[in-house]
Structure formats: structure tokens, C-alpha cells
Amino acid sequence: MALSRDAYRALGDIVGPGYISEDPAVMDSYAYQWLAETVRPNHSKFMPRPEAALLPASTKEVQAIVRTCNKYKIKFKAYSTGWYFYGAPFSEGVIQMDMRRMDHIVEIDEKNMVAVIEPYVIAGVLQAEVMKRGLxxxxxxxxxxxxxxxxxxxxxxxxxxxIYTGELRENLLGAEWVMPNGEILRTGSVGSGCGWFCAEGPGPSMRGIVRGALGARGGLGVYTKCAVKLSPWPGPTEFPIEGTVPAYRSPLPKNFRAYTVAFKDWGSLFEAYYRLYDNEICYYAHRQWTMLGADLGPAFWMLYQDPTKSLDDIQEFVRKREVKELTEEMRRSFQLVLVGMSQRDIAYKEKVLDRILEETGGWKVKKWLEPEMEQFSLLYLLRLGRKNLNFVYTGGWVGNFMQSGTPDFVKKYEPIAEDATEEYQEKGLLVDCGSDSMMGCVGSIGGGGQCGLEQFGFYDVADKASTAAAVEWMKHCIQEEARRNIPPGKEGMYLAVGKTHAELQRDLAKQPLTHTWQRKIKQALDPNNLGDRMYPTLDEK
Ligand SMILES: Cc1cc2nc3c(=O)[nH]c(=O)nc-3n(C[C@H](O)[C@H](O)[C@H](O)COP(=O)(O)OP(=O)(O)OC[C@H]3O[C@@H](n4cnc5c(N)ncnc54)[C@H](O)[C@@H]3O)c2cc1C
Known part of the structure; x- marks a missing residue:
């Protein structure tokens, strides 16, 4: 369904001829998405092809596009850095707004620790800029x-x-929002002309509608700017970098310490989580290295340190005696970074950590205390510049579970995640890297919050049997969760993308109140129904 020539011309007049396209090859580059193969017919790697892609350069242009879409009744969807298939069209007849030209850091208010940014400002760039200011x-x-x-x-x-810098949904301090009806709303203090410092008012807060827990994922208008809260950084104004590709290292000063801490069982590990909440000593606290599997992960991280090695050498590493020992030692482990605002502060935090480990029977894994390993950890964990590694085994992964709650709640579903995964790995349909491939946050500010474990399943994107197994594995996990009264995890969200309207309505009807209210909000803000079902609503009977 091509756009009418009138509509295409009107849209092109807004952004200029160099920033609009309907070339099928270009459109397919937007439709080609990781995870598409898990929900599309015949495991196609393509989401529906957009009718056109536009690259607006300003809020004014975004608003003009949305108004034009309302005039011609064209659905639209924004896409910023585009790591997930959620940003792609879910049906025919949608135009894609590619936000990459809106890449400015508008303002850094050093004194009040606030940054105002546009959609294509990536975290690495923002971090590099704010670090120059001690943030x-x-x-x-x-x-x-x-x-x-x-x-x-x-x-x-x-x-x-x-756990120290907050979740971004908490750090939101106001947004500039082109609503689906084409009006612009500035939420929070900026909307009253008072500057970007508070997301809630003066006046009623819009955070629940704008953001909620998971956001509208492109289903309810376009955000063109937002302000985020920043945090202290008592380190150098830029990361000192040493080493060579891929395992660069950062020799940060001695007020920075990185640890991999291990425990004899899950109970002790989760007990340590509670004690870390109570003592508020962490700058970083996350289970990260196990994401590549408790059986294969340690071998991978060791070979990663050697620039002459590649993934093909992993068997050689698995067989090494010291790697075997490390693998056993790291089974119940997670990563921590302590940062002292002064030398006394770091000495105090170290002491508290030692006491927590003593009381929970935990220990610092020696291998990761070696200066080069610690420097690798500091750079990797604080900058997270290597998320390509999620795809390293086979080019595809899904993350199941990850329901957040108290450590005791997470402890309940951990064995379910392992049991539900084992047979798929044993059959060779998912990478056999260990039935515990779980990573996740220890918690958010104040403890608790986003504590969870995401169970990774690595499937081969080039192999339909493996892709089909990943889909079956997601469904199996949902069944196993339901049997033990655990709500579905992230796999439920992935699979929902492939559901029919009727199937989705059946799911939404299980929470009728929320989704009825969302329908009313959508009717008010999106009268022409131009957003997609990423903002889920229950149909009127
Ligand atoms: C390897 C990997 C690991 C991850 N791990 C985590 C994790 O540990 N914690 C976590 O919180 N998340 C995690 N995620 C998910 C992550 O939060 C998102 O992928 C990321 O925050 C958004 O970047 P993106 O490139 O996916 O955005 P996009 O794909 O550009 O957008 C994501 C959604 O937002 C919509 N959108 C984009 N821009 C706009 C805009 N300007 N206005 C309105 N709607 C818009 C899109 O339509 C889409 O639905 C992970 C993702 C990947 C790929």
C-alpha cells in the first residue's frame, strides 16, 4: 500500500528531498530486525516494510509530520537507535520516523546535575561529556x-x-512530547517555563502516561527531548584506556574497585543482595559475566583477554585446568564496583563489603582481583561498550524471565528457569553454555526495585530449527511459570509481537481496568488511531 503522491509530497516538503525515501532496498533495511524471525511467518527476518522513512531534524519537523499523518490518516512510528524489533512497523501502511539527525546534547546543567538530550544521543556520548564535568x-x-x-x-x-545512578525511568525530569494528535506537550517543570528540573508539575504529573513501567514503545507519539538526572563521578574527566582490542582496560584510581564475588549457594548470594541494599555501598551491582552461561562464560571471558584468540578457541579454554576451577568457583557470583568519594570512603566501603562477605560466606574471586582483570571489569561494567557480546555465540538471543521483585521472589523462579532451559540446550537447539545463563540488576536506588534475573537462550539465526526451538522454549517457560504461579517474564512481551489482534485482546482482558483506561487515554490523544498496539488497549465491547 504505497502512500498517495499527495501525502508523499507533503511529507517530503517537511524534511526536504534528501531525508525521505520509499526505496524498497532502504525500506527493507528498516524492516530487517533481530527477533523478527521469532514472530514472523516462516521465520522471516523482516518486520513489515515501512511505506516511507523520514529523518526529521527538529521538533517542528516532527510535529509537521505528525499533523500531516493525521490529515492523510497515515500510521507512524519513531525509531531512535533501533536495537529492538519493537521500533519497526507492526503492519502495512506505517511510516518510519528515523530520529538519527536529532542527536544533540541540548544542555548540561552541571550545578543541578541535569542533562537535556535529543533522541539519538547515545549513552556513551552523554557519559563522555558529563564525565568531563565530574558527573x-x-x-x-x-x-x-x-x-x-x-x-x-x-x-x-x-x-x-x-543501584547508585538510578533507573532512567526514575531519572526522567521532563519530556518534550509530540502527541499523536500533533500537539506538543512539555511535561513537568519545563512545561511551566521553569526549566528542566522536575518531571512532576507544577500541576498533575504525566509520568504515568508518558512512561509507566515499560513505556509506550513508539505507540503513543514521539519524544523529541527529555531531561535526565545525573550522578556524581569522582573519577578522571575521561576514562584512561589501556590494552588492545577487544579487552580494553581502564586503570582507574584507587578509589575505584571492581569485584566478582561468589557464594556457595543461591540463598547466600541473595542474602548478600539484602545486605548490600541496607548498607548502600555499591556504585555498580549486577550479575553480568554469567550472561554467557555458567559453563562456558568463564572460558569466554578468559579467551577474550587474549587478542590472538577467537571464539573458535573456546574448547581449548574450557579444557584448561585453571578455567575449569574458575568455572566452578563462579557458579553463584555477581559483579560489584565500589567507588569512594574519598580515600576514607572507599576504605569504609571495602570494610563493609568484607563484613557482608564474612557473614554470608561469600568471597572475592581471586582471578578477577588481578590488576588487568580488575581494570577490564571497571571499563566493561561502567561503560558497557560491548553489548555486541550478547550476540557473540550465534547471532541471536532471547532473554526470558526477568520478573523483578525482592531477592526472595527472584530466588523462587531461578530453578524454574534452569529446569525449563536444560532440555533445549541438551538437544543442541540452544547453545549449551550452562542452564544458568542468568544476568540482571542486584537492585535500584535504595535497594529492591529492578532486581531480577534474565535467562538467556542463544539460538542460531541462520537455522530455522534453532529459531523454532527458541520460540518453543519461550512458550514452555510461560507454561512452567504459570504452573508455579509466577507471571510471564520478558518472553511474554516478545511473543506478544506475533499475536493476532484477537489473541492479544484475550490477554489484555485479564487486566481490564488498566487497558480500558489506556483505551480512553488513547482515544483522547490519538483520535485517528495512528499509533500501534505497543500502547495496548482493550477494545470496547
Ligand atoms: C543487547 C541488549 C541488552 C539489553 N539489556 C537491557 C537491560 O539490561 N536493561 C534495560 O533496561 N534494557 C535492556 N535492553 C532493552 C533496552 O532498554 C532498549 O533496547 C534500549 O533502551 C533502547 O534502545 P533501542 O536502540 O532499542 O531503541 P529503539 O529501538 O530506537 O526504540 C525502542 C522503542 O522505543 C520507541 N521509540 C524510539 N525512539 C522514540 C521516540 N523518539 N519517541 C517515541 N518512541 C520512540 C520505538 O518505537 C521502540 O518501540 C537491552 C537491549 C539489548 C538489545
């Missing part, structure tokens, strides 16, 4: 190359430093 920002677990605005306004937004 840091939350880099979500998705890594340094993801849009910070998306994490704050559109989807999720937690990371390893969330």
Missing part, C-alpha cells in the same frame, strides 16, 4: 550505543549502576 549518567544494560532518551521515555531503562 555520570545511567547506561542501561543495553549498553553505551543505545539512546538515553529511549531508556528514559519509551522502554525499560535499568542498568548495572542503577
Amino acid at each position: 555520570n549518567c545511567t547506561v542501561t544494560g543495553a549498553g553505551a550505543s543505545c539512546s538515553t532518551l529511549v531508556g528514559a521515555t519509551c522502554y525499560h531503562g535499568s542498568g548495572g549502576t542503577s
Whole structure:
């Protein structure tokens, strides 16, 4: 369904001829998405092809596009850094707004620790700029190359430093929002002309509608700017970098310490989580290295340190005696970074950590105390510049579970995740890297919050049997969760993308109140129904 020539011309007049295209090859580059193969017919790697792609350069242009879409009744969807298939069209007849030209850091208010950013400002760039001013920002677990605005306004937004720097959804201090009806709303204090410092008022807060827990994922208008809260960074104005590709290292000063801490069982590990909450000593707290599997992960991280090795050498590493020992030692482990605001502060935090480990029977893994390993950890964990590694085994992964709650709640579903995964790995349909491939935040500011474990399943994107197994594995996990009264995890969100309207309505009807209210909000803000079902609503009977 091509756009009418009138509509295409009207849209082209807004951005100029160099910034609009309907070339099928270009459109397919937008439609080609990781995870598409898990929900599209015949495991196609393509989401529906957009009718056109536009690259607006300003809020004014975004508003003009949205108004034109309302005039011609064309659906639209924004896309910033585009790591997930959620940003792609879900049906025919949609135009894609590619936000990459809006890549400015509008303002850094050093004194009040606030940054105002556009959609294509990636976390790595923002972090580099604010570090020059003794500040840091939350880099979500998705890594340094993801849009910070998306994490704050559109989807999720937690990371390893969330325990100190906050989740991006918490750090949101106001947004500039081109609503689906084409009006612009500035939420929070900026809307009253008072500057970007507060997301809630004066007047009623819009955070619940703009953001909620997971965001509208492109289903309810376009965010063109937002402000995020920054945090202290008592380190150098830029990361000192040493070493060679791929395992660069950062020799940060002695007020920075990185640890891999291990425990004899899950109970002790989760007990340590509670004690870390109570004592507020962490700058970074996350289970990260196990994401590549408790059986294969340690071998991978060791070979990664040697620039002459590649993934083909992993068997050689698995067989090494010291790697075997490390693998056993790291089974119940997670990563921590302590940062002292002064030498006394770091000495105090170290003492508290030692006491917690003593009381929970935990220990610091020696291998990761070696100066080069610690420097690697500091750079990797604080900058998260290597999220390509999620794809390293086979080019595809899904992250199941990750329901957040108290450590005791997470402890309940951990064995379910392992059991539900084992047979798929044993059959060779998912990479057999260990039935515990779980990573996740220890918690958010104040403890608790986004504590969870995401169970990774690595499937081969080039192999339909493996892709089909990944889909079956997601469904199997949902069944196993339901059997034990655990709500579905992230796999439920992935699979929902492939559901029919009727199937989705059946799911939404299980929470009728929320989704009825959302329908009313959508009717008010999107009268022509131009957003997609990423903002889920229950149909009127
Ligand atoms: C390897 C990997 C690891 C991850 N780990 C974590 C994690 O640990 N913690 C976490 O919180 N998240 C995690 N995520 C998810 C992550 O939060 C998002 O992928 C990321 O924050 C957004 O960047 P993106 O490139 O995916 O955004 P995009 O794909 O550009 O957008 C994401 C959604 O927001 C919409 N959108 C984009 N820009 C706009 C805009 N300007 N206005 C309105 N809607 C818009 C899109 O339509 C889409 O639905 C992970 C993702 C990956 C790929």
C-alpha cells in the first residue's frame, strides 16, 4: 500500500528531498530486525516494510509530520537507535520516523546535575561529556550505543549502576512530547517555563502516561527531548584506556574497585543482595559475566583477554585446568564496583563489603582481583561498550524471565528457569553454555526495585530449527511459570509481537481496568488511531 503522491509530497516538503525515501532496498533495511524471525511467518527476518522513512531534524519537523499523518490518516512510528524489533512497523501502511539527525546534547546543567538530550544521543556520548564535568549518567544494560532518551521515555531503562545512578525511568525530569494528535506537550517543570528540573508539575504529573513501567514503545507519539538526572563521578574527566582490542582496560584510581564475588549457594548470594541494599555501598551491582552461561562464560571471558584468540578457541579454554576451577568457583557470583568519594570512603566501603562477605560466606574471586582483570571489569561494567557480546555465540538471543521483585521472589523462579532451559540446550537447539545463563540488576536506588534475573537462550539465526526451538522454549517457560504461579517474564512481551489482534485482546482482558483506561487515554490523544498496539488497549465491547 504505497502512500498517495499527495501525502508523499507533503511529507517530503517537511524534511526536504534528501531525508525521505520509499526505496524498497532502504525500506527493507528498516524492516530487517533481530527477533523478527521469532514472530514472523516462516521465520522471516523482516518486520513489515515501512511505506516511507523520514529523518526529521527538529521538533517542528516532527510535529509537521505528525499533523500531516493525521490529515492523510497515515500510521507512524519513531525509531531512535533501533536495537529492538519493537521500533519497526507492526503492519502495512506505517511510516518510519528515523530520529538519527536529532542527536544533540541540548544542555548540561552541571550545578543541578541535569542533562537535556535529543533522541539519538547515545549513552556513551552523554557519559563522555558529563564525565568531563565530574558527573555520570545511567547506561542501561543495553549498553553505551543505545539512546538515553529511549531508556528514559519509551522502554525499560535499568542498568548495572542503577543501584547508585538510578533507573532512567526514575531519572526522567521532563519530556518534550509530540502527541499523536500533533500537539506538543512539555511535561513537568519545563512545561511551566521553569526549566528542566522536575518531571512532576507544577500541576498533575504525566509520568504515568508518558512512561509507566515499560513505556509506550513508539505507540503513543514521539519524544523529541527529555531531561535526565545525573550522578556524581569522582573519577578522571575521561576514562584512561589501556590494552588492545577487544579487552580494553581502564586503570582507574584507587578509589575505584571492581569485584566478582561468589557464594556457595543461591540463598547466600541473595542474602548478600539484602545486605548490600541496607548498607548502600555499591556504585555498580549486577550479575553480568554469567550472561554467557555458567559453563562456558568463564572460558569466554578468559579467551577474550587474549587478542590472538577467537571464539573458535573456546574448547581449548574450557579444557584448561585453571578455567575449569574458575568455572566452578563462579557458579553463584555477581559483579560489584565500589567507588569512594574519598580515600576514607572507599576504605569504609571495602570494610563493609568484607563484613557482608564474612557473614554470608561469600568471597572475592581471586582471578578477577588481578590488576588487568580488575581494570577490564571497571571499563566493561561502567561503560558497557560491548553489548555486541550478547550476540557473540550465534547471532541471536532471547532473554526470558526477568520478573523483578525482592531477592526472595527472584530466588523462587531461578530453578524454574534452569529446569525449563536444560532440555533445549541438551538437544543442541540452544547453545549449551550452562542452564544458568542468568544476568540482571542486584537492585535500584535504595535497594529492591529492578532486581531480577534474565535467562538467556542463544539460538542460531541462520537455522530455522534453532529459531523454532527458541520460540518453543519461550512458550514452555510461560507454561512452567504459570504452573508455579509466577507471571510471564520478558518472553511474554516478545511473543506478544506475533499475536493476532484477537489473541492479544484475550490477554489484555485479564487486566481490564488498566487497558480500558489506556483505551480512553488513547482515544483522547490519538483520535485517528495512528499509533500501534505497543500502547495496548482493550477494545470496547
Ligand atoms: C543487547 C541488549 C541488552 C539489553 N539489556 C537491557 C537491560 O539490561 N536493561 C534495560 O533496561 N534494557 C535492556 N535492553 C532493552 C533496552 O532498554 C532498549 O533496547 C534500549 O533502551 C533502547 O534502545 P533501542 O536502540 O532499542 O531503541 P529503539 O529501538 O530506537 O526504540 C525502542 C522503542 O522505543 C520507541 N521509540 C524510539 N525512539 C522514540 C521516540 N523518539 N519517541 C517515541 N518512541 C520512540 C520505538 O518505537 C521502540 O518501540 C537491552 C537491549 C539489548 C538489545
